[in-house]
Amino acid sequence: MKIKQSDIAASAVHPTQYPSELLPQIVLFGRSNAGKSSLINALIERRNLARTSSAPGKTRLLNFYRIEAVATGGQPLLFYFVDLPGYGYAKVSRDERQQWLKRIEQFLRSDTPKLCWQLVDIRHQPSPEDISMYRLLHDQGYHVTLIANKADKIGRNARAKALSLISHTLEIPLADIVVFSAVTKEGKELLQGQAESYLLHLCEAQ
């Protein structure tokens, strides 16, 4: 897939603020600082369309990026990347946490097809929050792709062990985990391919 155009379409809190144009969505889930915004930028080849920061908690709103792309076979593809605020950010009150969950559940109820990409840092065992997020999505019938991010930060030898820990903790097959790095761009083509197949499949189903 080749990206032709990418723009911010909406920064929303409430469903009334979601973009009015209904398009399929590729949605990024993950802890604060896992690299959700960086992954979007890497895939659309824009340095900082999705705002990133080394301080966790950068993305506080639901950001919709409208993407115009072309499939390898030439078909036009139109969709949103949705950058969600991260969870697991320590400096957040109980009330804010509840609000966050309410917003995410509200968002998941919105009536547009969604492909879910959940990011974890390859160097760490998935947290209880990662596990609940994964289960919530899974139980709601979404196909979730687990992305082990920041692969540039780990040596070849440690990688196999780290992936096996992630696979074991989340109870998902090792082969289903996509290894990614926004720095080396490892995994980029695989994710673009997955996005493309998902979007083309939706077109065929219509």
Ligand SMILES: Nc1nc2c(ncn2[C@@H]2O[C@H](COP(=O)(O)OP(=O)(O)OP(=O)(O)O)[C@@H](O)[C@H]2O)c(=O)[nH]1
């Ligand atoms: N080395 C390395 N650093 C990364 C990678 N991806 C993201 N980062 C860095 O990790 C930090 C957090 O990245 P963001 O993309 O802002 O993370 P986020 O998940 O959007 O965070 P929130 O908006 O707080 O939820 C930034 O300093 C990025 O430069 C990666 O693949 N490799």
Ligand SMILES: [Mg+2]
């Ligand atoms: Mg972010």
